[in-house]
Amino acid sequence: MHKITKIATYGIIIFVILSFNFFLPRIMPGDPFAFLTGDPSTDMPVVLDAGIKAKLLSYYGLDKPLSMQYYDYIANILHGDLGWSIYYNAPVWDVLRGSLKWTLLLVGTSTVIYMASGIMLGAVSAWKKGKRVDAGLLTFILSLSSFPSFFLGLLFIILFGVDLGLFPISGARTPFMDYSTSFEEIIDILHHLLLPAATLVIAHIGGIYLLTRNSMLNVLGEDYILTARAKGLREGYIMRRHALKNALLPISTMIALIAGFMITGTILVETVFAYPGVGRLLYEAVLVRDYPLLQGAFMIITLLIIAANLAADMIYVYLDPRVKHK
Amino acid sequence: MSLLTITHLKVHFPTQDGMVKAIDTIDLEIANSERLGLIGETGCGKTVLGMSIIRLLQPSTKIEGEIWYKGKDLLKLSEGEMRKIRGKEIAMILQNPTTSLNPVLKVGDQIAEAIQLHQGLDKRAAREKAVEMLESVKIPSPDKRANEYPHEFSGGMKERAMIAMGLACNPSLIIADEPTKGLDVTIKMQIVKLLKEVSRRKSMLFITHDLGVATQICDNIAVMYAGELVEYAKTEDVFKNPLHPYTQGFLNSLPNMGLKPIRGMSPSLIDLPSGCRFHPRCDHASAKCTIEHPPMVEIEKGHSVRCFLYT
Amino acid sequence: MIEDTIAFLKGYKNSVIGLVGLGILIFFVVVAIFAPYIAPYDPHEMYKPVRHPNSDHLLGTNHIGQDILSELIYGTRVSLFIAFISSIIASYIGTSLGLIAGYFEKFGFFFMRIVDGFLAIPRLPLIIVIAAFMRPSIWNLIFIFVFFGWPFTARIIRSEVLSLRNRPYVDAVRMLGAGNFYILCRHILPNVIPLVVVQLIMEASHVVLAEASLSFLGLGDPTTKSWGMILHYAFEYPTIFISDLWKWWMLPAGLCITFTILSLTFIGYALEDLVNPRLRREIL
Numbered sequence A: 001m002h003k004i005t006k007i008a009t010y011g012i013i014i015f016v017i018l019s020f021n022f023f024l025p026r027i028m029p030g031d032p033f034a035f036l037t038g039d040p041s042t043d044m045p046v047v048l049d050a051g052i053k054a055k056l057l058s059y060y061g062l063d064k065p066l067s068m069q070y071y072d073y074i075a076n077i078l079h080g081d082l083g084w085s086i087y088y089n090a091p092v093w094d095v096l097r098g099s100l101k102w103t104l105l106l107v108g109t110s111t112v113i114y115m116a117s118g119i120m121l122g123a124v125s126a127w128k129k130g131k132r133v134d135a136g137l138l139t140f141i142l143s144l145s146s147f148p149s150f151f152l153g154l155l156f157i158i159l160f161g162v163d164l165g166l167f168p169i170s171g172a173r174t175p176f177m178d179y180s181t182s183f184e185e186i187i188d189i190l191h192h193l194l195l196p197a198a199t200l201v202i203a204h205i206g207g208i209y210l211l212t213r214n215s216m217l218n219v220l221g222e223d224y225i226l227t228a229r230a231k232g233l234r235e236g237y238i239m240r241r242h243a244l245k246n247a248l249l250p251i252s253t254m255i256a257l258i259a260g261f262m263i264t265g266t267i268l269v270e271t272v273f274a275y276p277g278v279g280r281l282l283y284e285a286v287l288v289r290d291y292p293l294l295q296g297a298f299m300i301i302t303l304l305i306i307a308a309n310l311a312a313d314m315i316y317v318y319l320d321p322r323v324k325h326k
Numbered sequence B: 001m002s003l004l005t006i007t008h009l010k011v012h013f014p015t016q017d018g019m020v021k022a023i024d025t026i027d028l029e030i031a032n033s034e035r036l037g038l039i040g041e042t043g044c045g046k047t048v049l050g051m052s053i054i055r056l057l058q059p060s061t062k063i064e065g066e067i068w069y070k071g072k073d074l075l076k077l078s079e080g081e082m083r084k085i086r087g088k089e090i091a092m093i094l095q096n097p098t099t100s101l102n103p104v105l106k107v108g109d110q111i112a113e114a115i116q117l118h119q120g121l122d123k124r125a126a127r128e129k130a131v132e133m134l135e136s137v138k139i140p141s142p143d144k145r146a147n148e149y150p151h152e153f154s155g156g157m158k159e160r161a162m163i164a165m166g167l168a169c170n171p172s173l174i175i176a177d178e179p180t181k182g183l184d185v186t187i188k189m190q191i192v193k194l195l196k197e198v199s200r201r202k203s204m205l206f207i208t209h210d211l212g213v214a215t216q217i218c219d220n221i222a223v224m225y226a227g228e229l230v231e232y233a234k235t236e237d238v239f240k241n242p243l244h245p246y247t248q249g250f251l252n253s254l255p256n257m258g259l260k261p262i263r264g265m266s267p268s269l270i271d272l273p274s275g276c277r278f279h280p281r282c283d284h285a286s287a288k289c290t291i292e293h294p295p296m297v298e299i300e301k302g303h304s305v306r307c308f309l310y311t
Numbered sequence C: 001m002i003e004d005t006i007a008f009l010k011g012y013k014n015s016v017i018g019l020v021g022l023g024i025l026i027f028f029v030v031v032a033i034f035a036p037y038i039a040p041y042d043p044h045e046m047y048k049p050v051r052h053p054n055s056d057h058l059l060g061t062n063h064i065g066q067d068i069l070s071e072l073i074y075g076t077r078v079s080l081f082i083a084f085i086s087s088i089i090a091s092y093i094g095t096s097l098g099l100i101a102g103y104f105e106k107f108g109f110f111f112m113r114i115v116d117g118f119l120a121i122p123r124l125p126l127i128i129v130i131a132a133f134m135r136p137s138i139w140n141l142i143f144i145f146v147f148f149g150w151p152f153t154a155r156i157i158r159s160e161v162l163s164l165r166n167r168p169y170v171d172a173v174r175m176l177g178a179g180n181f182y183i184l185c186r187h188i189l190p191n192v193i194p195l196v197v198v199q200l201i202m203e204a205s206h207v208v209l210a211e212a213s214l215s216f217l218g219l220g221d222p223t224t225k226s227w228g229m230i231l232h233y234a235f236e237y238p239t240i241f242i243s244d245l246w247k248w249w250m251l252p253a254g255l256c257i258t259f260t261i262l263s264l265t266f267i268g269y270a271l272e273d274l275v276n277p278r279l280r281r282e283i284l
Ligand SMILES: Nc1ncnc2c1ncn2[C@@H]1O[C@H](COP(=O)(O)OP(=O)(O)O)[C@@H](O)[C@H]1O
Pocket: B013, B015, B020, B022, B040, B041, B042, B043, B044, B045, B046, B047, B048, B049, B058, B269
């Protein structure tokens, strides 16, 4: 039953997102397709050459009835056809594919560091609740995570990139570089990755930290923790073995939100660091009003988040024996 | 010879509404191989007494008095020294097995970890010992059960697992907190039988609000009311010759004695009644009872009571 | 009720974090209210562009010559206005729906599937897409923030109502013949108010961040001054990183956003600490 509801929920979400993507440009006031029909009153200064225009017109099929348009739209997506990017003059999927790997690298690295450090700090804080360590960590982390990611990124660029010259301030690798070994290439990529990843982690760490801390505090009040203490076990051991696993249960159900934060953060951080990922593409698409690309990037981002949700469900089953046996 | 001697114990919890005087004041002895029953209504401080012996109360708790165990005052031990006593010397079987077992760890592992810690066995040996323990509390196919999680156990089975966990390191004193609560009659009797068996040649503090169960296991019974003891006697004397009006009322409220509840409610532990704490509910209360706090007096050998009716 | 409020204020007074947060927020609110009296210039007025700080322009001027300090002061208005209007409306809608969904079980179940769907969709990317299609204006932004803000409140309120609904005293009132609406308003609503306040504060800080992010991406209302917008133009300026310009063009605006979020976070945390007794419970 639980599983069916879950699958249904995902199905509904995907359906809603796709429909949303379909209807949004069609119901917006001010006709976003004005650029296609060459309406001069539009404030969107997109000049199209005839070839692209023909491609777009056939993709959107605006002359057909709405139900046909919708059917074509879904069919196209199932064939991996996300439309034609105006700005890049290439299929949207081809444009996105190149940047997807960078986003995955950035989000993946940051998420691992973020989860590990946030959970550890939250657990320590809960364990030392009411003591100096807790108060200090709490104030420090709440303050730190009040920095918007884009502002933090800008500060990092100025401080570590420009003033100290320690890190490159844009891109995912040094342009026109000939790497003599693949090791050198990896180092270069990591060098570019570090600042954006650090920005993402630091700007968002407050969420997981507070979540772990609260969850841990609840768990530490449970009877089985008393049982563990009554056995004479050490505090550190009780924290690790008895408390943490239980505390992670509610956290794993929040992974959807966490993934949402991280991926949202990616849009801003990639923009600030000119990191060539999907988020940066989304921003570019906004700037040049490349609607097909914008919608494609949005869809990929949403699918990433849904994938994160699925992963969270699987982690939950792994953590909680009570679910496994049902 | 006494194994545990509690003198002038007070346990107070500072709270926003005021000081909760959960224990005020208790003197109590448990002899070697004695099984002492501690009975009283819910909320009178039984669990708090057990917890203060193994010192599992939160740090803000105000504790006064002495708790002597094998020549040491437990209240003066460091946290590290106390850890060596918990589970190994004194085991507490906590109330409510459903919430007291960790839901995400296998039952066998939860038993084995204490064995590994206190007896210095390696993981495999501890695990084997855990299976033995499950067998000794009469859990069928203990091998298989050790690999299961608490939610796969029935209520009675969980209680058995808790008992196995408590006994795992062969402690000298067992504190069993309401181990029969919430079980149906047949299971309850099985658990009673088991506890009687496993506590042979050990000391046990048996906490319950079920006098019937206490009489089957215990040598002596201490009756607790609002944070203090009001009567202490051999088990049979409590039944044949209950002295304190509270004990008498308690007996009358038992199902086979007429089910007559004591009138009124147990008092708030923040504002205790003046004089005798039981006087607002007592049919024999005199003016003196409302003013003066009666002392605990030994009426005959091994039978003490806290009531002006006998002095 | 009055006693509760007093006890609550007493508790709040002990929270250092809460007081610091409140202090900062009050500062910004005062600046927002008296912006026209505090600001030295009209923020839309143009002087010589890209001036360094001097006695006329304490924080210099931007790329088209507007006084940055005045922009900052007026920006306070926009940020706080959008944040509070959106979060108040979102809380109102979310609370009403949460109450109903918690009280009427059948409706609640289907309703929560919708809310779950809403919550699974990432807010900011969606808002970016919508804002890119809509002509950005303050009211459009507020509409978007409300539209995506209410499900959080609805969800939290619903789960609280679920636990309140089965309390013995609610049953007792029902036995006495009280109607559903009466029970909801008289006996359940007062109990969820503290949670609503916490949620409102949290929501406000989300909106400040979201509005700043949108403006930074160039999707804010171009006719009003907001902190995110200042950062947007600064970031687009070619020599921003290699000169000292960032020190007065970027840093103050960024710090204003940061401190506003900080104050709301601190207040929210202090309130939650008071409201949620499970977190307060002392632990060994
Ligand atoms: N940590 C605590 N803080 C405040 N009061 C407590 C605490 N623990 C127990 N109490 C109070 O002490 C009294 C005795 O509790 P307890 O020993 O659990 O009763 P019981 O006899 O049912 O085991 C109760 O009134 C309870 O509310």
